[in-house]
Amino acid sequence: MRLEGKMAIVTGAGSGFGAGIARRFAAEGARVLVADINLAAAEAVAAEIGGRAYCVDVADSGSVAALAEDAVATFGTPDILVNNAGVTHLPAPLEEVSEADFDRVFAVNCKSVYLTARTFVPAMARRGSGAILNVASTAGLSPRPRLNWYNASKGWMITATKTMAVELAPKGVRVNAICPVAGETPLLKSFMGEDTPEMRAKFLSTIPIGRFSTPEDMGHAAVFLCSDEAAMITGVALEVDGGRCI
Numbered sequence: 001m002r003l004e005g006k007m008a009i010v011t012g013a014g015s016g017f018g019a020g021i022a023r024r025f026a027a028e029g030a031r032v033l034v035a036d037i038n039l040a041a042a043e044a045v046a047a048e049i050g051g052r053a054y055c056v057d058v059a060d061s062g063s064v065a066a067l068a069e070d071a072v073a074t075f076g077t078p079d080i081l082v083n084n085a086g087v088t089h090l091p092a093p094l095e096e097v098s099e100a101d102f103d104r105v106f107a108v109n110c111k112s113v114y115l116t117a118r119t120f121v122p123a124m125a126r127r128g129s130g131a132i133l134n135v136a137s138t139a140g141l142s143p144r145p146r147l148n149w150y151n152a153s154k155g156w157m158i159t160a161t162k163t164m165a166v167e168l169a170p171k172g173v174r175v176n177a178i179c180p181v182a183g184e185t186p187l188l189k190s191f192m193g194e195d196t197p198e199m200r201a202k203f204l205s206t207i208p209i210g211r212f213s214t215p216e217d218m219g220h221a222a223v224f225l226c227s228d229e230a231a232m233i234t235g236v237a238l239e240v241d242g243g244r245c246i
Helices: 016-027 039-049 061-074 099-127 148-171 188-192 197-204 215-226
Strands: 007-011 031-036 052-055 080-083 130-135 173-180 237-240
Touching: 007 016, 007 061, 007 099, 016 031, 016 039, 016 080, 016 130, 016 215, 031 039, 031 061, 039 052, 052 061, 061 099, 080 099, 080 215, 099 130, 099 148, 099 173, 130 148, 130 215, 148 173, 148 237, 173 215, 188 197, 215 237
Parallel strands: 007 031, 007 080, 031 052, 080 130, 130 173, 173 237
Antiparallel strands: none
């Protein structure tokens, strides 16, 4: 019950890493708002963990504002915010990625962090406490070819985490990131281009522990960084990657 009495918002929590984080938060005693652009998926996870579902487009300021209004009315100012929602483009030479795909990747992966910070940080700062967790990627630390603009968006998120941490530390708000390697999530096929035994073997050969990240792995790391046990930790980009970045 390391998060007992805490209220958490997890974006992109209808599936994958976000769902894993939401499940672990609930198991540790948190009240969880399961936010996802896919309302049916959010409702399924919320029903499983006893949380509340909300449909949100994290790249749209009006949608994020509405999420905040619902969250505050229902639970009060959140103690924990997890920016997990993310997208990628298909593997391609950097000059062949369409402008539409580029805009979508940076809107969902980067602009969302700005929008949620603008929306939730002021109340956290007034209260003098809060924990923000950005779900980045090993792609932001050790980029793979042909995922150039996705890599860049996750590098941006890591830098944003560090600069947010420096600015918000005096206000009692901690900001950290986790950097998973590819996992068994809806994005895996997009990262690989095609989901075949050969492509999986090639991908796994770059991970010393020899397996993909799991939602449970991310949930365990997220609980620690967002709990009071990590009270002295801010501005880190924790590699939860089975040694991928070594």
